[in-house]
Amino acid sequence: MKHAALFDLTGQVALVTGASRGLGAAMALGLARAGAEVVLNGRDADALGTVAEALRAEGLACRVCAFDVTEGAAVTAAVGGLGRIDILVHNAGNQHRAPIEETTEEGWHSVLDTHLTALWRLSRLVVPGMKERRHGKIIAIGSLASELGRATITPYASAKGGMKMFIRALAVELGPFNIQANAIGPGWFNTAMNAALLENPDWLAMIARRCPAGRYAEPEEIIGTAVFLASPASNFVSGQMLFVDGGVTASMT
Known part of the structure; x- marks a missing residue:
């Protein structure tokens, strides 16, 4: 296979959740530029429309499919109407920061x-078609919290740690069908979800000290990893958590 073909997604359909902004929008753009038709998902149809306009302005193929990934019936109906999905990127996320004794059941479950x-719900819906075609890519967006603990984020750390093991189990189960399941572990990125932290001088000083790269990342810096894991270049890579963190998880400081 020629080098360019290793990363060519022409003819593939990619569903990206949480695609209205930040890392999701960046990955959707990258996948579309690699040739995929991208299905943009999120709860805010207007925000998704803005992303879609930007992609179409470049002549890229995309669709908008707004639904809440936590609503089972809505997910089943929406995904069932999309047709073939070759690549699933589950990026939708939220946060509930509180000490353990102040963590609410609502916050935990949310x-x-x-x-x-x-991730479980979406995977079980797209896997049958992937099995039938004997081809598919499932990519979960994990976190540094998949690997490293931090105070006040027990729900988030539990969810991201669970994602890591879900992906490993899925990789074993789906390997015989030529379906690869992997995760990306982003470090500290300049996104709306992290906006409050990135306005805190103490936090920025911690990043400069803790991250070997000495800075936070911009959303477009996750694109290469997403395209790699969605492409033929990663056909023998499965069950992995690939950190895009400027070296944080490699450092003891």
Whole structure:
């Protein structure tokens, strides 16, 4: 296979959840530029429409499919109407920061439902078609919290740690069908979800000290990893958590 073909997604259909902004929008753009038709998912149809306009302005193929990944019936109906899905990128996420004694059941379930249960729900819907075609890519967006603990984020850390093991189990189960399941572990990125932290001078000083790269990342810096895991270049890569963190998980400091 020629080098360019290794990363060519022409003819593939990719469903990207949480695609209205941040990492999701960046990955959707990258997958579309690699040739995929991208299905943009999120709860805000207007925000998704803005992303779609930007992609179409470049002549890229995309569709908008707004639904809440935590609502089972809505997910089943929406995904069932999409037709073939070759690539699933589950990026939708939320956060509930609180000490453990102040963590509410609603907050706990909201985070686990959005990150982990939704990944299970989406996977079980797209896998039958992937098995039939004997081809598919499932990509979960994990976190540094998949590997490293931090105070006040027990629901998030639990969900992201669960995602890591879900992907490993799925890789074993689906390997015989030529379906690869992997995860990306982003480090500290300049996104709306992290906006409050990135306005905190103490937090920025911690990043400069803790991250070997000495900075936070911009959303487009996740694109190459997403395209790699969605492409033929990763056909023998499965069950992995690939960190895009500027070296944080490699550092003891």
